[in-house]
Amino acid sequence: MLELITFIVLSVVALVAAVMVITRRNAVHSAIWLVVTLFAVGGIFLLQRAEFLFAVQIILYVGGITVLFLFVVMLVDIDVTLKQARFARQWQLALVTAVLVVAQLGYALYNHGQGLKLPDRPPGSAPALNTQAVGMALYQNYMLPVEIASVLLLVAMVGAVIMAKRKLE
């Protein structure tokens, strides 16, 4: 029961903060609300006993990516955008598309009144030590993807430096 109440509170916080992210005029306010959403999603990871992912969410998303966002908001001129229209001209068309997405997701989840049909749960129990299990998986079964991800991060770092450089020689 307590678990369910925690889940409901966290989801309401996440959804309301997400709506605030996409409706605020000031990009700094949007970034702050994004932090609230990310914290709530991190809480939902913790509720599902994914402790390692919770730590990654807080350190990388809240501590890294959002700070990067705030840093760039400071670099670009914010006073001009405060006086301009928030939504693009095609917003009616965009809303129709969004309603279609909702209808499609709702239809798939409703599934002729049967609800979501998942395959049977495998027997046995989940790994007791989450961080240890994730580490084992990362460095044994997913060795090659980890290496590819590290190359991707190197490419992203070089790309970001080149993009933000003042002039290419």
Next chain:
Amino acid sequence: MIPTEYYIFLGSGLFTIGVIGVLTRRNVLIILMSIELILNAVNINLVALSQYFKSVDGQVFAIFVITDAAAEAAVGLGLIIALFRNKETVNADEIDLLKW
């Protein structure tokens, strides 16, 4: 134990809000933030199903999604800085050099 469906409903809701943000906003920075919302919705679903199937594979994929989000944010924000330097705007509908 919360039913797995609840997590998938939450993921769908967050995904839809992100899609609306990407489609309707003019500010490129907020479009990038909406993409982060979409990636978080995907992560919620991955973790929920990984708990359901009692394996950590979904959580490992969520870690790769977060890696991608970091790379995408770094390159995307670098692009926004370059764009602002050249065109003095961060509005998506004013960036129309390829349109005629």
